[in-house]
Structure formats: structure tokens, C-alpha cells
Amino acid sequence: MRSGLQASSILHSFVGLAKPRASAAPVGALLTLGTAVALVLSWTGAGNAQAIDTTLWATNGPVRAVVRAGDTIFIGGLFTWVGPATGAGIPLDAATGTPPASFPKVLGVVSAVISDGAGGWYIGGSFSAVGGIPRYNLAHIAPNLSVSAWDPFPNGDVLALALSGSTVYAGGGFTQIGEQVRTGIAAIDATTGSATAWNPDADDWVRALAVSGSTVYAGGEFTNIGRQPRSFIAALDASTGNATVWNPNADDTVTALAVSGSTVYAGGAFSSIGGQARGHIAALDATSGSATAWNPNASAGVSALAVNATTVYAGGSFTSIGGQARNRIAALDATTGTATTWNPSADGDVLALEVNGSTVYAGGQFTAIGGRARNHLAALDAATGVATAWDPNANDAVFAFAVSGTTVYAGGEFGGIGGRMRHYVAALDATTGTATAWDPNADSFVYALAVNGSVVYAGGGFTTIGGQARSSIAALDVATGTATAWDPNANDLVTALVASGPTVYAGGPFTGIGGQARRSIAALDAATGSATAWNPNPDSYVYALAVSSSAVYVGGPFTSIGGQGRSGLAALDIVTGAATPWNPNPNGSVFSLAVDGSTVYAGGFFTSIAGQARNYLAALDAATGTATAWNPDAGDAVAAIAASGPTIYAGGRFTYIGGRERDHLAALDAATGAALDWHPHPVSGTVYTLAVGGSTVYAGGDFSSIVWMPQAHIAAVAAVPDVQAVTPARGNAVGFVSLTVSGHNLRSGATAKLARSGQADIPGSTTAVAPDGLSLTVTFDLHDRVPGAWDVVITNPDAQSAILPDGFTIEAFAGQLALEGGRPNPALTSILVAFTLPSQEPATLDLIDLTGRRLLRREVGSLGAGPHLLDLGSTPHLRSGLYFLRLAQGNRVRHARVVLIR
Numbered sequence: 001m002r003s004g005l006q007a008s009s010i011l012h013s014f015v016g017l018a019k020p021r022a023s024a025a026p027v028g029a030l031l032t033l034g035t036a037v038a039l040v041l042s043w044t045g046a047g048n049a050q051a052i053d054t055t056l057w058a059t060n061g062p063v064r065a066v067v068r069a070g071d072t073i074f075i076g077g078l079f080t081w082v083g084p085a086t087g088a089g090i091p092l093d094a095a096t097g098t099p100p101a102s103f104p105k106v107l108g109v110v111s112a113v114i115s116d117g118a119g120g121w122y123i124g125g126s127f128s129a130v131g132g133i134p135r136y137n138l139a140h141i142a143p144n145l146s147v148s149a150w151d152p153f154p155n156g157d158v159l160a161l162a163l164s165g166s167t168v169y170a171g172g173g174f175t176q177i178g179e180q181v182r183t184g185i186a187a188i189d190a191t192t193g194s195a196t197a198w199n200p201d202a203d204d205w206v207r208a209l210a211v212s213g214s215t216v217y218a219g220g221e222f223t224n225i226g227r228q229p230r231s232f233i234a235a236l237d238a239s240t241g242n243a244t245v246w247n248p249n250a251d252d253t254v255t256a257l258a259v260s261g262s263t264v265y266a267g268g269a270f271s272s273i274g275g276q277a278r279g280h281i282a283a284l285d286a287t288s289g290s291a292t293a294w295n296p297n298a299s300a301g302v303s304a305l306a307v308n309a310t311t312v313y314a315g316g317s318f319t320s321i322g323g324q325a326r327n328r329i330a331a332l333d334a335t336t337g338t339a340t341t342w343n344p345s346a347d348g349d350v351l352a353l354e355v356n357g358s359t360v361y362a363g364g365q366f367t368a369i370g371g372r373a374r375n376h377l378a379a380l381d382a383a384t385g386v387a388t389a390w391d392p393n394a395n396d397a398v399f400a401f402a403v404s405g406t407t408v409y410a411g412g413e414f415g416g417i418g419g420r421m422r423h424y425v426a427a428l429d430a431t432t433g434t435a436t437a438w439d440p441n442a443d444s445f446v447y448a449l450a451v452n453g454s455v456v457y458a459g460g461g462f463t464t465i466g467g468q469a470r471s472s473i474a475a476l477d478v479a480t481g482t483a484t485a486w487d488p489n490a491n492d493l494v495t496a497l498v499a500s501g502p503t504v505y506a507g508g509p510f511t512g513i514g515g516q517a518r519r520s521i522a523a524l525d526a527a528t529g530s531a532t533a534w535n536p537n538p539d540s541y542v543y544a545l546a547v548s549s550s551a552v553y554v555g556g557p558f559t560s561i562g563g564q565g566r567s568g569l570a571a572l573d574i575v576t577g578a579a580t581p582w583n584p585n586p587n588g589s590v591f592s593l594a595v596d597g598s599t600v601y602a603g604g605f606f607t608s609i610a611g612q613a614r615n616y617l618a619a620l621d622a623a624t625g626t627a628t629a630w631n632p633d634a635g636d637a638v639a640a641i642a643a644s645g646p647t648i649y650a651g652g653r654f655t656y657i658g659g660r661e662r663d664h665l666a667a668l669d670a671a672t673g674a675a676l677d678w679h680p681h682p683v684s685g686t687v688y689t690l691a692v693g694g695s696t697v698y699a700g701g702d703f704s705s706i707v708w709m710p711q712a713h714i715a716a717v718a719a720v721p722d723v724q725a726v727t728p729a730r731g732n733a734v735g736f737v738s739l740t741v742s743g744h745n746l747r748s749g750a751t752a753k754l755a756r757s758g759q760a761d762i763p764g765s766t767t768a769v770a771p772d773g774l775s776l777t778v779t780f781d782l783h784d785r786v787p788g789a790w791d792v793v794i795t796n797p798d799a800q801s802a803i804l805p806d807g808f809t810i811e812a813f814a815g816q817l818a819l820e821g822g823r824p825n826p827a828l829t830s831i832l833v834a835f836t837l838p839s840q841e842p843a844t845l846d847l848i849d850l851t852g853r854r855l856l857r858r859e860v861g862s863l864g865a866g867p868h869l870l871d872l873g874s875t876p877h878l879r880s881g882l883y884f885l886r887l888a889q890g891n892r893v894r895h896a897r898v899v900l901i902r
Contacts, residue, residue: 052707052715053717056715056716057083058712058713060079060080060081060082060395062077062078063076064076064077065689065700066698069451071430072430073698073716075426077713079713080422083393083418084099085711086417087107089141090410092409093407093408094359094407096390097391106125106139107705108126108127111400112159114168117404121141122141124160125157125159126158128708133147133708134708137172137852138152150190150191154852156175160207160208162210167189168187170185171202171207171220172205172207174186176852178193182199184205184225185200185202198238198241200236202222204220204221205220206218206220207255208257212259212264214237216238218234219232219253219266226243226244227242232252233273234247248274248275251273252270253268254266256268262285262287266281266284267302267304267316273291274291274292280300280318281297281302281314293337295337296339297322298314298318298321300316301316302315303315303352305353306360310334311331313331313353315364316351321339326343328346328364329369342384344370344371344387346364351397354403360381361408366378371387376412376414377392377410378390393417393419395416395417396412396413398414415710423443426439440458440465440474440481444462447496450497454477454478454479456476457475458497459494459506466483468487470487473513486529487529488522488530490512491512494510496508496545502525502527504524505521505522505524505547506521506522507520507541507544515531521554536561536562536572538554540556540559541556543590551572551574551580552574555590561579562577563579567586568585568606569590582624583625584610584620586606586618588607590603590604592638594641595622596648601648602617602618602641603616603617603639609627630670630672632658632666633673634656640652640688644697646669647668647669647670647676648667649667649692651666651689660674662675662679665717667719678717680706680707681707682706682882683701684704687699696719698717703715820835821833821885826900827898827899830871832869833885835868837860837868838865840865841861843889844858844886845887846885848884848886850882855878879900881900884897885898
């Protein structure tokens with residue numbers, strides 16, 4: 001019998017429990033740049049952020065456990081799928097369904113796609129980055145699959161797109177786009193990204209667009225548009241933006257439009273349109289706006305329309321249309337409105353349709369269509385309705401299609417295309433990033449993993465795994481994934497595991513395991529699965545375990561364990577199970593533990609431990625239990641800790657730690673507690689588990705993105721190098737560059753110099769001497785350097801050299817528009833911005849919040865060509881958080897980030 005404890009109380013135990021920080025960030029801990037620096041960098045990706053492995057497959061649900069053993073990464077959690085982290089927009093081969101080797105990944109949701117007519121794509125939706133470059137809700141992907149400089153920057157969702165000549169029409173929920181106030185609908189110059197004077201000014205969302213000659217048709221939720229009352233549908237003059245006399249006057253939302261000759265087809269939620277009763281779909285006379293006799297009368301909403309010769313294809317949530325039973329997709333005779341025999345019968349809503357020759361592409365929320373299992377995306381034979389072999393296998397809904405040549409671009413809210421079903425536990429190849437054949441197929445979540453030799457131990461809430469009945473704990477063959485005979489049979493969840501030699505330690509809310517009464521913690525024989533005599537018997541749950549040669553360290557909400565009063569944290573004798581005198585006594589729960597030599601690291605929800613103020617993370621003497629001077633002072637809960645030599649990695653819910661802004665993931669100096677410059681920023685959610693393997697840090701959690709890339713729930717990040725650069729990252733540099741170098745292996749007397757990438761050191765490379773063994777700051781004069789790629793080379797006194805992972809591309813000054821983030825960054829009051837202009841043309845510098853709202857603007861073109869440093873002034877009215885700088889001159893745009901601390 002289960003104890004009745006809900007799994008969610010364990011799985012979501014971090015929600016709402018964090019305590020507020022006692023004080024603001026110490027000013028002295030913030031990184032500042034010298035005022036003599038005149039560096040300008042073009043934003044070409046993630047700035048100072050660390051490199052992530054974009055080949056590593058992601059999951060469709062949170063990852064709660066990650067362990068690397070050899071060349072295999074084992075993961076457990078609440079997922080049912082693993083696959084490539086493609087993001088929400090992807091070009092697919094029309095014949096094979098496979099994507100190209102590389103393409104710009106979209107972070108967010110893609111709701112609309114159109115071809116640019118030259119092999120590229122315009123995409124709209126609700127997204128924040130494309131290919132790692134900030135692009136909000138509207139972007140252009142060039143024919144070579146690069147992200148173009150075109151950046152209209154709408155401040156709300158874009159749900160519909162249409163192209164006519166050199167004009168891109170956009171509809172959605174925005175109120176500003178292309179540097180102009182435009183509500184719901186706009187015309188954008190396809191070259192500059194600026195809004196034209198065309199301004200129909202809709203009073204509510206625009207959800208569908210179609211262009212025919214000099215007319216732009218719009219559908220949506222509006223009741224006024226083009227300076228006229230128009231209910232849900234309108235025809236707009238392409239020159240003036242005024243509504244024409246055409247007025248079908250629908251009684252509810254129009255979500256789909258298609259034009260064919262003299263007929264405008266409309267789909268949506270309406271029951272009346274064009275002066276007639278029409279259930280969700282209608283054909284309207286393009287001249288009068290009246291509904292024609294064509295009346296398929298769908299039983300529910302129509303979300304997508306596509307017209308091909310004599311056939312109108314419709315998709316939506318209906319179950320009957322055209323006088324026939326049709327599940328969510330149908331082909332209608334364009335003359336009579338009756339449903340043809342074509343009947344793919346989808347098991348979920350069809351939200352997107354595109355016709356290309358003899359193929360009908362369908363996207364939506366279905367998992368079966370055309371007589372075959374197809375997840376959200378399918379190609380259907382236009383004659384038979386049968387699904388072809390084309391099967392990209394999206395892991396979530398598809399909202400939009402566009403076809404150009406041999407490529408189908410699909411957009412939606414999916415995060416991956418392809419992949420494999422893996423229920424709650426999986427193995428990934430550390431070299432290729434793909435899932436291996438290892439598939440234990442658990443029937444419920446896996447919360448903990450441990451590897452020992454040829455066995456993978458798993459704990460969670462499952463009742464079957466590896467092809468066998470196993471209650472919450474199992475041993476799986478590391479090669480085959482089958483469950484071994486080892487069967488401790490816990491009577492409730494197992495949420496923590498450590499394998500140590502002949503013993504497997506388990507923690508969780510169980511009261512029986514290994515054939516014995518054991519409350520919340522047990523030592524199990526690794527050969528038999530039986531509980532040993534070791535029985536600390538805590539009075540509440542165990543959340544965290546770590547083992548040394550003499551003790552088992554335990555964290556949780558208990559108040560007694562091992563026969564002693566111990567609140568939240570204890571050390572248990574590894575032989576007897578009795579609590580040792582070690583007693584740090586935290587004032588809140590401990591959820592993560594790591595032992596490194598003579599130090600025990602503890603993370604959780606506490607704000608004091610061992611009699612010292614320590615916010616959420618502490619280092620404790622393994623012998624005495626006293627808190628060391630190490631104090632990263634985290635801003636919120638720490639859920640995961642991994643110790644790796646001179647570096648301590650921490651994950652959790654914090655956004656500040658070690659004296660610096662850090663989003664949920666940080667590397668800390670094991671000597672000082674200071675945050676290192678390793679910064680995979682931003683991470684969009686909580687990090688719950690960490691593992692270090694070789695030169696890689698593996699992070700698992702409930703995040704959907706990291707470093708502006710759609711890498712969901714599991715990420716591999718290059719570990720802290722022995723020597724590293726603080727600032728700047730690889731970029732385009734002009735003028736002077738100030739560079740701070742730090743690293744655990746950097747010693748007094750080290751030198752730094754510039755060298756041509758891939759070549760031997762050249763005469764004249766700048767050299768500077770480190771003042772101490774912690775860091776050195778040097779300033780390089782780049783004016784006389786040859787344009788091209790350069791490296792920064794660090795040499796220690798023993799002649800050991802290292803090339804920094806972040807170098808420079810030095811460019812000639814002419815024609816370069818460049819922008820650096822604010823100084824200091826984070827900023828406390830005023831913001832200084834360094835930028836370079838190539839000419840005296842009009843230019844603007846904007847400060848923008850996360851919603852896309854412009855907070856202030858400076859006209860800077862009059863400053864003339866060259867590097868500039870501009871004070872934006874005091875910003876007391878702004879809250880703490882992340883903001884964006886946007887520098888625009890002509891059709892060139894640069895972005896940078898700035899963080900404010902209040």
C-alpha cells in the first residue's frame with residue numbers, strides 16, 4: 001500500500017517555499033569595466049554565455065536525475081519523449097521529412113509562416129530569439145538559413161502573415177511594430193523592417209490575412225478596422241488602409257481566410273456571415289461580401305483553409321461538414337460544398353493546411369491521421385487521403401505551414417521534430433547526443449538514478465520498469481535496460497539513491513523496503529536487494545543523500561534521525577546508522593548534498609546553518625559540522641550541487657549567487673565562493689539536478705531554454721576551463737579592448753597576448769604581466785591589428801599555455817555598426833552604453849523591456865562616425881531585471897542586454 005503521499009508534494013516541493021533575501025547584492029562584488037575601455041562588440045549570439053551542446057537531445061518533460069557513466073548519459077524524470085531540440089520553427093525536406101544539418105532554432109511559438117519568394121521565410125508568433133539572436137515575434141530567415149537583420153520588433157504576438165511585392169502584412173495582438181504605433185495589423189517594408197504609413201488600426205486581434213490584388217482581407221476578433229465598423233472580417237484598401245464597402249458582418253471570430261478567383265473563403269467560430277446562416281465556414285462574393293449558396297455547415301470551428309483547383313480543404317475541430325461525418329479534416333467540392341470521399345479522419349484538431357501538388361500537408365494536435373500514427377504533422381495523398389511515409393514526428397502542436405520548392409517550413413509550439421518515445425527514463429550517447437536503444441519503459445516518473453558497474457539503479461513512483469513489476473525502485477542492466485532480479489519492493493516513492501560499493505542507499509517517503517520496515521531511508525544489499533540492519537529511522541522524509549568513507553550525510557524535513565535530535569541535516573555512521581555528533585542544524589530543508597574531501601556542501605531553503613547566516617547554500621566542515629567562511633549567498637533555493645575540483649556547480653531557482661546575477665545555474669570558486677564567469681544565461685526555469693563528466697556539465701530541470709536556445713529540460717554545457725576570459729566574449733572589436741582573465745590554474749607572473757588564430761605568435765603581440773595568481777586585467781590596442789580572427793593566449797610561468805575560448809574578430813572600422821551592453825552590467829543607477837556608428841546618418845538607441853515596450857529613446861546619429869560612450873541617465877523608475885538595448889541605423893540593427901539591480 002502507498003502511504004497516500006501525493007507524488008506532486010515531492011516533485012513540486014520547491015514551489016512557494018523560498019524565503020526572501022535578507023539584503024541586496026553587495027556593491028563591491030559587482031563586475032565593472034574600466035572607464036578607459038572603448039570596446040565595441042556586435043551581438044552575435046549569447047554574449048558571454050557558455051557554449052551549449054545543441055546536438056544533445058531534449059525531453060518533453062522535466063528531468064529530475066542525470067548521471068554520466070562512460071560515454072552514456074542516463075536521465076530520469078517526467079518525460080515521455082526524447083529527441084532533437086529543434087525549436088518551434090523548422091525547415092523540412094518535402095520528400096524525406098528531415099531537417100537540414102543546421103538551421104536557426106526558434107525560441108518560443110511560431111504561429112504564422114510565409115515564403116519570402118526567394119527561398120527564405122518570414123515567421124511570426126510569440127518568440128524571443130531565432131538562431132540565438134534576439135528577435136521578438138517576427139523575423140526573416142534568409143535563403144541560406146541565416147537570420148537576417150530585418151527586425152520589426154512587434155511588442156505582441158503575430159498570428160498572421162501575408163506578402164505582396166515588397167510589403168509584409170502582419171496581424172496579431174501587437175500595439176507597436178516597425179518603430180510605429182500599429183494596433184493589430186501593419187504593413188512592413190520587406191527590406192528595412194519599418195512600418196509603412198498603411199494603418200487600418202484594428203480595435204482587437206487580427207488572426208487571418210489574405211491578399212488579392214489591391215485588397216487585403218483580414219479576419220479576427222475586431223469590431224472596428226480601417227476606420228469603419230467591421231465585425232470580425234473586412235477588406236482593406238492596400239494603398240490607404242481604409243475599409244472598403246465589402247462587409248460580410250460575421251457574428252463571431254474569423255480565424256482562417258483563403259481567396260480563389262472571385263471568392264473569399266472564411267472559417268472560424270461564426271454562425272452567421274454575409275447575410276446568411278453559415279456554420280463556421282462560408283464562401284463570400286469578393287465584390288458584394290454576400291455569402292454564396294455554398295454551405296458545408298461545419299459542426300464546430302474551422303481553423304485552417306487551403307484551396308486547390310476545384311477543392312477546398314478545411315481543418316478544425318468539427319466532426320461533420322459538407323453533409324458527411326468528417327473528423328477535423330475534409331475536402332469540400334468548391335462548387336457544391338459537399339464533402340468528397342477524401343477522409344483522413346484526424347483524432348485531434350487540425351490547425352494548419354497547405355496544398356502542394358498531389359500532397360496536402362496537415363498540422364495540429366492529432367496523433368493519428370490518414371490511417372497512420374502521425375504526431376501533429378503529416379503529408380496526405382491528395383487523391384486518397386492516406387498518410388504518406390513522410391513522418392517528421394513533432395512532439396507538440398503544429399500551427400502553420402509554408403512550402404517553397406522542395407522545403408516545407410513548419411511552425412508551432414513543438415520543441416522537437418523526430419526523436420523517440422522514452423517513458424520517464426532514457427540513455428543518451430555522450431558523443432552524438434542521440435538516444436541509445438536502452439529503453440526500460442517505466443510506467444511512471446523516475447526521480448533518482450545511480451550507476452554502479454553494470455547496473456543502473458532507478459527510484460521513483462513506477463510500478464513496472466525494465467519489463468518487470470518493480471515498486472518504486474529497480475536495478476536495470478546498463479546494456480539492455482531490462483530489470484535484474486534485484487527487487488527491494490518499496491511501498492512508496494523513492495526519491496534519492498546513492499550506490500556505494502556493496503550497498504545502495506535509498507531515501508523517500510516509504511515505510512517499508514527490502515523486506516523490512518524502514519522509514520524514509522534504508523541501506524540495501526547491492527546483490528540481494530534486502531535491507532541491511534542499518535536503520536536510522538528518521539521521523540520524516542529524506543530528500544538528499546551523500547556518502548563518504550565513514551558517514552552517510554542526509555538532508556530532509558526530519559527532526560530526529562539515528563537516535564538523536566537532528567533538524568534537517570545529519571551525518572550517520574556508515575556502520576551503525578547512529579547519528580554522529582555532527583549537527584549543523586539548518587533552519588530549513590536541505591535538498592541537495594555533495595561531499596568533496598573534507599567539505600560537505602548543502603543546498604536548500606535554509607537561511608542559517610551551523611549558527612551562521614547562510615542563504616540557501618553552505619560549505620560545512622566534514623569533521624566538525626561548522627560552517628566555513630565560504631558563502632555564495634544565493635538569492636533563492638539551491639536544488640542541485642556538483643563538486644568538480646576547484647569549481648562548485650550549483651543549480652536551483654536563484655537568479656543571484658556568488659555576488660553576481662546568475663539564472664538558475666552557476667559555477668562558484670571552491671576557495672572564495674565567488675561566481676565564476678561561466679554563465680549559461682539565461683536558463684528559463686529551475687535546475688533540479690547536475691552532473692559533471694569530463695569537460696561537460698549536465699543540467700536537468702524544468703527549463704524550456706538555455707542561452708537563448710530551445711534546449712528543453714536537459715542541457716550539456718562546456719565546463720569551466722582552467723583559464724578563462726571574463727569579458728568580452730568573441731565578437732567584432734574596434735578600438736581598445738579591456739580583458740579580465742581569471743582561472744584556477746592562473747598563477748602569478750602569467751602573461752596574456754594576442755596572436756593570429758591558427759598561426760604562430762607574431763611580432764608585436766601585446767603582453768601584460770599578472771599582478772597575482774587570481775586574475776589579470778589587460779588592455780589591448782586593436783587599432784593597428786590586421787582585420788581577421790585573433791586569439792587570446794595565456795602563458796603561465798612554467799610555460800604552460802592555453803588559448804581562451806573567447807577571442808576576437810578584429811574588423812576594419814568602415815561600415816561597422818556595433819553595440820556593447822550597459823556599463824556597469826549589472827547597473828545600479830545610471831547606464832553607460834558604448835557603441836560605434838559608421839556614419840552620421842540618423843540613428844536611434846532604445847532601452848526596451850521584456851515585453852518589447854520602449855522605455856526611452858536617444859537620437860544618436862548626430863554624434864558622427866566612430867566609437868561613443870553615452871550616459872542614458874538615472875533610471876530610478878525601473879525595476880530590477882533584464883532589459884535590452886537596441887541600436888538602429890538605416891536597415892542595420894544591433895542588440896545587447898543590460899541588467900538593473902535595485
